[in-house]
Amino acid sequence: MATENLSILFVASEVEGLIKSGGLADVAKALPEALLELKYDVRITLPAYQKISGIENAPVILETKLSHWPHTEYRVRELSVAGVPVYAIDCPQYFDRPEMYAENNQAYDDNGERFAFFSTACLDMLPKLNFKPEIVHANDWHTGLVPFLLKHRYAHDAFYAEMKSVLSVHNSVFKGVFSYDELQCISEFHGRYAPDAAVSLTHISMLKAGVLNADKINAVSPTYAEELKTELGSHGMAAEFQARADDLVGILNGCDYSSWNPETDTLIPANYSADLDSMVKGKAECKRSLQERAGLDIKDVAVYGMVCRLTNQKGVHYLLPILSRFLKYNLQLVIVGTGEPALAHKLREMEALHPDNFKFIEAYDNGLAHLVEAGSDFFLMPSEFEPCGLNQIYSMAYGTLPIVRGVGGLKDSVNDYDEHPDVATGFVFMEPEPMDLLLTLQRSLLLYAQQPEEFRRVQLHAMQQNFCWNKAATEYVSLYRQAI
Structure with a gap:
């Protein structure tokens, strides 16, 4: 099989530019786009959710049914994102719903069956579309059954026999655990025996099925790959990741x-570049605009921003206990996000106590996210765990210094000011403790207030960092070649 010009099918449950709930979607657009630029034949597949704009008018390029039991009927519609062909698997009984995974914080009760079907269909369609990828690149639990099916169902089928699978783990806390009863659309589970997927006598984990059957596995940062081999970092799957360590x-x-x-x-209201004069002017205008939008006084103080899902993973529970003490200083804080109602409630209570310098905006708003990145001086990411994280990278690009906990991709991408002043790009704290976060916030405020020129030097250095996808894509190509 020729490997000079690799062909890749990228399988994901969401893709930025079409539909998105988190960082997985960003990767599912940007990595295929970078692979296309490197001249590889890459195509994406995702479910044809009703929320995808224009989905009902996308041309149908295949009308068929699964070749294997239960012979479910489906269609494939063709879209494209950033020049990459996209195959949307259209099966109304599974995907013609208002949301992707859940409504009103309640997951759809047939999610196991929905994504089991999706994993089956994206392999089933390949010979019918006459596309024979050398690599099938699956992502997270939703597509964990893709490597499983390649190994179990298709190992002796000439069309699939040489296909290799790669599984990317973006967040191992979500394992896709379902009972055999919920997965009867996969005939391999009818015997209720699947040691390379089972987590109990009655349930399997789609993530485990992927991890134990993929030819290669990657985590979305080097530190996260190490963390996955520990009980804490893998959320209870250390044995599986250790078994696949090589x-x-x-x-x-x-x-x-x-x-x-x-x-x-x-x-954003003003564009600016990594030049001292341009950065200072541009960020000042963006800061005024952010203060105005958030309803804060327009004044020259340190502005801290945070945009995140409201969950403990994002470290909101490290911030809440010390927030009142921190807000006694002369600064402003803007938090934008949606998520767990209890955390939103606590943030609203805190805003009522500190209306002059803290605003909580309960929204998922991309335009506002950009304004927070540009208009803040510091960006908060005190995550409990963070496989890669993207906002710290966005922050640096905007000259906004990230304040992060030293885990996963945050540790791999941010240099702490006190540890490495010459190459600093932000502030890092290690202990999962509110007080450690408070001390780090105080360190950042001291730099801003007492050494303005030094603060600007660090901002400029942060803006000069480059985490372009081209480099990551080259590493993925090397992983694909190892798999082959």
Whole structure:
């Protein structure tokens, strides 16, 4: 099989530019785009959710049914994103719903069956579309059954026999655990025996099925790859990751600078570049605009921003206990996000206590996210765990210093000011403790207030960092070649 010009099918449950809930979607657009630029034949597949704009008008290129039991009927519609062909698997009983995974914080009760079907269909369609990829690149639990099916169902089928699978682990906390009863659309589970997927006598984990059957596995940062081999870092799957340690690598996600670049960003009031004069003027205008939008006084103080899902993973529970003490200083804080109602409630209570310098905006708003990145001086990411993280990379591009906990991709991408002042790009704390976060926030405020010139030097250095996808894509190509 020729490997000079690799062919890759990228299988994901969401893709930025079509539909998105988190960082997986960013990778599912940017990595195929970078592979296309390197002249590889790459195509994406995802479910044809009703929320995808224009999905009902996308041309149908295949009308068929699964060749294997239960012979479910489906269609394939063709879209494209950033020049990459996209195959949307259209099966109304599974995907013609208002949301991707859940409504009102309640997961759809047939999610196991929905994504089991999706994993089956994206392999089933290949000979019918006459596309024979050398690599099938699956992502997270939703597509964990893709490597499993290649090994179990298709190992002796001439069309599939040489296909290799790669599984990217973006977040191992979500394992896709379902009972055999929920997965009867996969005939391999009818015997209720699947040791390379089972987590109990009655349940399997789609993530485990992927990890134990993929030819190669990657985590989305080198530190996260190491963390996955520990009970804490893998959330209870250390044995599986240890068993595959020789095939597990960490590749730090790149950044899609076409969307996140202060020189060209159309969502911010002033564009600016990594030049002292331009940065100072541009950020000042963006700060005024952010203060106005958030309803804060327009004044020259340190502005701290945070945009995140409201979950403990994002470290909101490290911030809440020390927030009142921190807000006694002369500074402003803007938090934007949606998520767990209890955390939102606590943030609203905190805002009521500190209305003059803290605003909590309960929204998922891309334009506002860009304004927070550009208008803040510091960006908060005190995560409990963070496989890669992208906002710290966006922040640096905008001259906004990230304040992060030293885990996963945050540790791999941010240099702490006190540890490495010459090459600093932000502030890092290690202990999962509110007080450690408070001390780090105080360190950042001291730099801002007492050494303005030094603060600007660090800002400029942060802006000069480059986490382009080209480098990451080259590492992925090397992983694909190892798999082959």
